[in-house]
Amino acid sequence: xxxxxxxxxxxxxxxxxxxxxxxxxxxxxxxxxxxxxxxxxxxxxxxxxxxxxxxxxxxxxxxxxxxxxxxxxxxxxxxxxxxxxxxxxxxxxxxxxxxxxxxxxxxxxxxxxxxxxxxxxxxxxxxxxxxxxxxxxxxxxxxxxxxxxxxxxxxxxxxxxxxxxxxxxxxxxxxxxxxxxxxxxxxxxxxxxxxxxxxxxxxxxxxxxxxxxxxxxxxxxxxxxxxxxxxxxxxxxxxxxxxxxxxxxxxxxxxxxxxxxxxxxxxxxxxxxxxxxxxxxxxxxxxxxxxxxxxxxxxxxxxxxxxxxxxxxxxxxxxxxxxxxxxx
Amino acid sequence: xxxxxxxxxxxxxxxxxxxxxxxxxxxxxxxxxxxxxxxxxxxxxxxxxxxxxxxxxxxxxxxxxxxxxxxxxxxxxxxxxxxxxxxxxxxxxxxxxxxxxxxxxxxxxxxxxxxxxxxxxxxxxxxxxxxxxxxxxxxxxxxxxxxxxxxxxxxxxxxxxxxxxxxxxxxxxxxxxxxxxxxxxxxxxxxxxxxxxxxxxxxxxxxxxxxxxxxxxxxxxxxxxxxxxxxxxxxxxxxxxxxxxxxxxxxxxxxxxxxxxxxxxxxxxxxxxxxxxxxxxxxxxxxxxxxxxxxxxxxxxxxxxxxxxxxxxxxxxxxxxxxxxxxx
DNA sequence: CGCGATACTGTCAGCGCTGACAGAATATCG
DNA sequence: CGATATTCTGTCAGCGCTGACAGTATCGCG
Numbered sequence: 001x002x003x004x005x006x007x008x009x010x011x012x013x014x015x016x017x018x019x020x021x022x023x024x025x026x027x028x029x030x031x032x033x034x035x036x037x038x039x040x041x042x043x044x045x046x047x048x049x050x051x052x053x054x055x056x057x058x059x060x061x062x063x064x065x066x067x068x069x070x071x072x073x074x075x076x077x078x079x080x081x082x083x084x085x086x087x088x089x090x091x092x093x094x095x096x097x098x099x100x101x102x103x104x105x106x107x108x109x110x111x112x113x114x115x116x117x118x119x120x121x122x123x124x125x126x127x128x129x130x131x132x133x134x135x136x137x138x139x140x141x142x143x144x145x146x147x148x149x150x151x152x153x154x155x156x157x158x159x160x161x162x163x164x165x166x167x168x169x170x171x172x173x174x175x176x177x178x179x180x181x182x183x184x185x186x187x188x189x190x191x192x193x194x195x196x197x198x199x200x201x202x203x204x205x206x207x208x209x210x211x212x213x214x215x216x217x218x219x220x221x222x223x224x225x226x227x228x229x230x231x232x233x234x235x236x237x238x239x240x241x242x243x244x245x246x247x248x249x250x251x252x253x254x255x256x257x258x259x260x261x262x263x264x265x266x267x268x269x270x271x272x273x274x275x276x277x278x279x280x281x282x283x284x285x286x287x288x289x290x291x292x293x294x295x296x297x298x299x300x301x302x303x304x305x306x307x308x309x310x311x312x313x314x315x316x317x318x319x320x321x322x323x324x325x326x327x328x
Numbered sequence: 329x330x331x332x333x334x335x336x337x338x339x340x341x342x343x344x345x346x347x348x349x350x351x352x353x354x355x356x357x358x359x360x361x362x363x364x365x366x367x368x369x370x371x372x373x374x375x376x377x378x379x380x381x382x383x384x385x386x387x388x389x390x391x392x393x394x395x396x397x398x399x400x401x402x403x404x405x406x407x408x409x410x411x412x413x414x415x416x417x418x419x420x421x422x423x424x425x426x427x428x429x430x431x432x433x434x435x436x437x438x439x440x441x442x443x444x445x446x447x448x449x450x451x452x453x454x455x456x457x458x459x460x461x462x463x464x465x466x467x468x469x470x471x472x473x474x475x476x477x478x479x480x481x482x483x484x485x486x487x488x489x490x491x492x493x494x495x496x497x498x499x500x501x502x503x504x505x506x507x508x509x510x511x512x513x514x515x516x517x518x519x520x521x522x523x524x525x526x527x528x529x530x531x532x533x534x535x536x537x538x539x540x541x542x543x544x545x546x547x548x549x550x551x552x553x554x555x556x557x558x559x560x561x562x563x564x565x566x567x568x569x570x571x572x573x574x575x576x577x578x579x580x581x582x583x584x585x586x587x588x589x590x591x592x593x594x595x596x597x598x599x600x601x602x603x604x605x606x607x608x609x610x611x612x613x614x615x616x617x618x619x620x621x622x623x624x625x626x627x628x629x630x631x632x633x634x635x636x637x638x639x640x641x642x643x644x645x646x647x648x649x650x651x652x653x654x655x656x
Numbered sequence: 657c658g659c660g661a662t663a664c665t666g667t668c669a670g671c672g673c674t675g676a677c678a679g680a681a682t683a684t685c686g
Numbered sequence: 687c688g689a690t691a692t693t694c695t696g697t698c699a700g701c702g703c704t705g706a707c708a709g710t711a712t713c714g715c716g
Contacts, residue, residue, distance in 0.1 A: 014696090015698095050381050051672080055673085116371065116372070330703085342666090344664085382671050382705090
């Protein structure tokens, strides 16, 4: 049933029916109520596709997850999920719907496809993966996009994220204060966020006396991380302090450590990153750098809607917080 | 830039341009290649909204999560996330996009809104929550929907899920075989899936000698579950065997047990449900009833597309599998 | 060379809705 | 009572695209 029919039933023109349903002020109250009641009765709803075409506005925001360097990750990563949940809430509250897109970037045009399709009013990109340049290129001309990830000076991207460098520093200081001498960063510094975390980690260590520092490149999924950490421990002496690039990596590492007979935190202190919901439920409970996903999600939505409204906004780096539990 | 412009540049009619871009066979090869090249060059993409309106087909599937009884849950629940990831993959593979909708059902019409909006070609409903009747009503007349959840005899819903009754039985048998005498089911039997799990659990216990059985209603989020379990243990003697309605509940329960000085599995054997990725990474590693989310997601998509194509399909109950690890 | 078959390409209506504009009905006032 | 303002309703074009239908060009063949 279309608007035409509804209008016919109500004995008014389509235009009046349309106005009644969208609460336009220039329609008599009685008329509006009658039409709304009829719509209800006949189960009529406006066709959003037609409305979107006409209004050139879809009411949909695309949440896009590029999977450049970690194809399996993302949608099963608890941190990402928390963010997605927050986004779903924040968008719903603002009257927007959510279009979810995981993209394995092939060629440089993966973002253009989504933008030019006309399906969304704006884009929230989650994580920069290894696509910093492709994103940057788009960000130069396309305003209606915000990005969760690492901020870069002089970038066109409006980003929301924690200050990853500071996060890395916090972790290093804490491990050093505990007396750790042989530190390791677990993660793949190809992703800008991880690279920043490592940068801060490394910088703080460089200032300390007699503390060494290394990087163990490790993937983001549970299984990969566990396997790689196990392999690493079999071939190398264990560090006595660890900053994992994510809580998931930290948990996998703790398992690998436990199976090798190493105690956490006595033999090896472990710090994670994210503070996912599960972090408090591991044994030992995970010490970690907290990122507030709910706040971050709200911020992303707020900034995006401001940009869509044509306002100028700036990137936001939230302060990370060290949550001390039992693992370090 | 619209199709009209592109056609003008190419020196052909819009119709020919449209056909060229959608690989219609009735366009000369040279013409097609030229138009495709021009489109590429000018960054032209078809407007999906207009195309959808015209074709009466959006290429979008709605993934809808009703949050009737557990408002906070769902999007942060690892099991759900796994399923969502699988759905995203399966849909992408079939050329569909994914529209994500969390709904807190208010009034009986929450599903109609999504259907009649014309935004999606079909719906995958995740979990029945406490909305069995509302869903049933829709399922009677709307064919393009499939549901993850519990199957019910004589229902109009096409469901995919594990055989929850059998899952509950498996768990009970395993606990009884271990010598547990005082069993508890942790979870809220209001959700049909949980109710089935409990039914099987209870039935298997009823057949055993001298084994008791009780239900502790517990919510699905980490924090709630932990809090409620702690409160329960403070007020009641502990059971010696537990089936939790989900792995998340099981993990929270294990934490509460540990803090009360109860050892798992020596004092209390714990079995979870789902086999989320993290299940193997808890201490002790969680024994659980496995649900294959990736297979389930593929099945959901396959059945939905078959229904959209007008075929008749039936519900599927997958066999659950007991994964024995350390917690029971 | 003419005729039909074949291979393309163009014309045009309309998917369902919205909003600018115009028109009708009613109220206000000198 | 007529003029003007005010309030409501209707008409109609068109958002960008697709596909039925019609049209044109080319080819084969008697």
